[in-house]
Amino acid sequence: MPPIPDARRRALLKAMPAAALAAAVPAIVRAQAWPTRPITLIVPFTAGGATDVQMRALCLAASKTLGQPIVIQNQPGVSGTLGPAAMARSAARDGYTLALITPALFRLPHLQPVSYDALKDFTYIIGLTSYVYGISVPAGSPWKRFGDFIEYARANPGKLNVAAVGTGSLGQITVRRLEQQAGIRLNFIPFKGGADALSALLGGHVDVMIEAGWGAMAEAGKVRLLAVAEPQRLKRWQAVPTLRELGYDIIVQSEIGIAGPRALEPAVVATLHDAFRQATSDPGYVRALEAESMPNRYMNTADYQHYAASQFASDKRLVAELGIRLD
Structure with missing residues (x-):
């Protein structure tokens, strides 16, 4: 709140009834002083x-x-x-x-x-x-394309461990929607935060991460981005398709x-x-x-x-x- 000029303040206070003045002055002071810690x-x-x-x-x-x-x-x-x-x-x-x-x-x-x-x-x-949700795998994963991941998942139902943040999260919802639309069954593993999920992916404890927070590791070449759950391809990752392009009606914002x-x-x-x-x-x-x-x-x-x-x-x-x- 910008400071009130002295002349205007004096005129304002002079015109106020006593009760209103008592209530207004502390409010003006608080607004001007905040924050103090x-x-x-x-x-x-x-x-x-x-x-x-x-x-x-x-x-x-x-x-x-x-x-x-x-x-x-x-x-x-x-x-x-x-x-x-x-x-x-x-x-x-x-x-x-x-x-x-x-x-x-x-x-x-x-x-x-x-x-x-x-x-x-x-x-x-x-x-x-x-957040920008993506489907990412470790750089050493045998899956080069999103279709490779889906093909393996169909042939091995329930064997792939997929990380996301939290039960009931958008990550879990995306996993379930992908299972329904692709006809696959995945083993969902919830984590407390993106850093934990990413560490599990990099450490080989999970096979796939369907979550945000992949960007820095993808840039460093430590994870491979297979697809994004965005309306359009990302400017920075033009070679990576969207799930919708791949035939899945999934957008996460x-x-x-x-x-x-x-x-x-x-x-x-x-x-x-x-x-x-x-x-x-x-x-x-x-x-x-x-x-x-x-x-x-x-x-x-x-x-x-x-x-x-x-x-x-x-x-x-x-x-x-x-x-x-x-x-």
């Missing part, structure tokens, strides 16, 4: 993964605008909802504790009892980007953003939004996104709030249509 951002995945790297770059840039450090707290679990749910349940409504939000927050309530209300317990601040607990003051929300919005142009953050071929897909506060509501409704329909359960 470090802010915590809960990242609901393990340290070292693509999301963690991106958020550290974003927070470093935003902290320069806010004048206070933003401390990353990694809190993985429950398909990326454990940390945000804890924030919604126990964090003070002062803007000093925030959480990174993934679409699992909107889907999980339709799969199991949860401790939060996705539409009432959060103040949605800003939309940032979306997984928006992520930042939220606080419910009922944050509008002035605090605006301050946070503007700082993070400016930070999305920071070269370090842009490079971190580009390493994973992820778009810089900004949504303002109102648009992100609308997205949350529409995604919640969409996931309710999807879970019912596919008969997805947490076994």
Whole structure:
């Protein structure tokens, strides 16, 4: 909030009734002074993964605008909802504790009892980007094309171990949809975060990863990207086909953003939004996104709030249509 010129402030205060003056002055002071101490951002995945790297770059840039450090707290679990749910349940409504939000927050309530209300317990601040889901294998894998993987899976039902993040996640949904459409049976292995899934892939503990977070390792030549679950081929990976091109009606778009607990003051929300919005142009953050071929897909506060509501409704329909359960 920009400072109010002295002459205007004096005229405003002189014209106010005493009761209104008493209420307004603290609000003006709070808006101008905030923040006065470090802010915590809960990242609901393990340290070292693509999301963690991106958020550290974003927070470093935003902290320069806010004048206070933003401390990353990694809190993985429950398909990326454990940390945000804890924030919604126990964090003070002062803007000093925030959480990174993934679409699992909107889907999980339709799969199991949860401790939060996705539409009432959060103040949605800003939309940032979306994960790019790909089907990747180790560089030494015998499968050079996506068709090779499918052919082997058909000949060996249930023998291929496939990694993704979390039970009930978009990764698992993609695995199940691919099984249905390709007529194959895979052994789904859930992990707490993308870094864990990627480590398992590189270590030979799983055969395939159907997940985001493959970009840096693909660039380094350590994993081979067989296909992407995007509407179009990626600019950086033009030789890699989309699942739709290959005959599978599967597109995955997984928006992520930042939220606080419910009922944050509008002035605090605006301050946070503007700082993070400016930070999305920071070269370090842009490079971190580009390493994973992820778009810089900004949504303002109102648009992100609308997205949350529409995604919640969409996931309710999807879970019912596919008969997805947490076994």
